[in-house]
Amino acid sequence: MRFDLTDLRLFLAVVDAGSITHGAAEAGLSLPAASERLRDMEAAGGVALLERGRRGVTTTEAGAALAHHARTILHQVAQMRGELGEHARGLRTTIRLHANTAAITEFLxxxxxxxxxxxxxxxxxxKERQxxxxxxxxxxGFAEIGILSDAVDPGDLTLRPFATDRLIVVAPRGDALTAMARVRFADxxxxxxxxxxxxxxxxxIEAQAAKIGARLKIRVxxxxxxxxxxxxxxxxxxxIVPEAAARRCRRSxxxxxxxxxxxxxxxxLSVCIRDEADLTAPxxxxxxxxxxxxRP
Incomplete structure (x- = not known):
């Protein structure tokens, strides 16, 4: 059987997302192209790799084994690129950076x-991601560097502090809310x-509203x-916007x-990487x- 790196990246993207549609998007493939690759992988191996259901996909025993080896292979490829990058001079490089909305708009x-x-x-x-x-x-291995919030479990990733992002409510001056220094989201x-x-x-933000059984009334x-x-x-x-954005807008x-x-x-917010040894020199x-x- 022959699987190329695109196959392996796609398979891991589908496994991690629990969805062929979302995995295909993350791997940069159309849904038909991704589905065909997955079918070809199963045909080449002569075994089912994914169990498909209404709520998404899960790995079979064979699929779990493939996911384990795929992670190892992609990790080694990243290490190889990092070592080769040390010897490269004058070549263009592209660094894949994934970050949340506030990091992209206010800090980066x-x-x-x-x-x-x-x-x-x-x-x-x-790329902007949650x-x-x-x-x-x-x-x-779909991104070399990420910027994420402390609301998620980073697993074994290496983290370093980046910035503090405070979300605030913005309203016109003189609004009743301005009588309070702080306000509860529910209010x-x-x-x-x-x-x-x-x-x-x-x-x-909308997920936080859903957690308390509410839905934002969006005008536009x-x-x-x-x-x-x-x-x-x-x-x-x-x-509701980052405090840095509100501070900037209050000038005008x-x-x-x-x-x-x-x-x-x-x-x-923290900057995260898998392992410093995996990184290219840039x-x-x-x-x-x-x-x-x-920034504190």
């Missing part, structure tokens, strides 16, 4: 700018919200924190910012750069 632009200016031969493939998915992707759920048009942070979804702050300042609704619009009481609203340089000026 400033951090990445100086490093990329100093490393013109290195490109970054940046923290739990980031941990899985770095573990499986604003009767309000109408200006939300993000998708993304890991919006999913996180926008693509930026600046847009949410501008509409909130005009009284169109309230929003009449905006009130009220901290949320819940622990989930204060997230300590990847190791970026990892050191991102963690050298951690």
């Amino acid at each position: 632009p400033g951090r990445l700018a100086s490093w990329m200016a100093a490393n013109p031969q290195s490109d970054i493939e940046l 923290s739990a998915e980031i941990a899985r992707n770095v573990t499986a 604003v759920l009767d309000r109408h919200f200006i939300g993000l048009a998708g993304g890991a942070l919006q999913d996180h 979804r926008l693509r930026s924190f600046d847009g949410i702050c501008e509409m909130a300042s005009a009284g169109a609704g309230v929003g 619009v009449p905006l009130a910012a009220i901290r949320l009481c819940e622990d989930w609203a204060t997230r300590r 990847g190791r340089s970026l990892f050191e750069h991102l963690t050298s000026n951690a």
Whole structure:
């Protein structure tokens, strides 16, 4: 039987996601192409690797064995690339970096700018993901570096502090909420919200509402924190954004910012890698750069 690296990455992505659809997307393949590869893998091995059900997929005994060996092989490939990278000079490299919404919008632009200016031969493939998915992707080798919150179990990943991300409620100045220094999430759920048009942070906020049996009443979804702050300042609704975004927007619009009481609203972000030995030379340089000026 012959499995290539794309087969192995796809198989691990499907196993970790528990879904062929989500695994295919993570591996950068269309669903038909991914399904065909999986069928070919099972045909080549003469054994079923996945049990398919209404709620997703799980591994068979043979599939679990393949997943174990696939992780070992991809780990060794990463080590090989890291060692070869030490000897490469003048070649373009791409570093795969997965991060959550707040890291991408509020913290990474400033951090990445100086490093990329100093490393013109290195490109970054940046993807927005939820923290739990980031941990899985770095573990499986789909990303060299991740930035995730302390709300998830990182397993055996190596972590270093990156920043503290506080989520706050934004409303117009003079709103009744401004009489409070802090507000409970449950106490604003009767309000109408200006939300993000998708993304890991919006999913996180809506999941917290679902945990207490509620659903956000979204008036409109926008693509930026600046847009949410501008509409909130005009009284169109309230929003939940990172404190750094609210602080920036208050310079240009009449905006009130009220901290949320819940622990989930204060997230300590960390940079994670699987093993420093797995990193290419540029990847190791970026990892050191991102963690050298951690913000409290």
